[in-house]
Amino acid sequence: MPFIIGYGIAILGAITAYQLTKGKTNKRKFIGWGITLMFAISPFLSFAIGLTTAVIVMNGWAAMIMWVIFPPIFLLGFVLLLVGIFKKEEKVKF
Secondary structure, rough: OOHHHHHHEEEHHHHHHHHOOOOOOHHHHHHHHHHHHOOOOOHHHHHHHHHHHHHHHHHHHHHHHHHHHHHHHHHHHHHHHHHHHOOOOOOOOO
């Protein structure tokens, strides 16, 4: 049952990020989602997927797939954060 906690925290993090970035500029959205992916979604989602896989195949070593899932999701969050930091604000021309 601990994988339910992992899924719950990942979903809660996504909902929180959505609520915090609603109505913000694209720069702020990239920064918010990048931080959320790195620290709230990727560790807990990879943990939950790893434990779910281990339960399904009935092998504890299958939980090591979390070490394969975590880095790409974390790097995606890091790239989103960097895009948000270095993105130029677009000026609205009338």
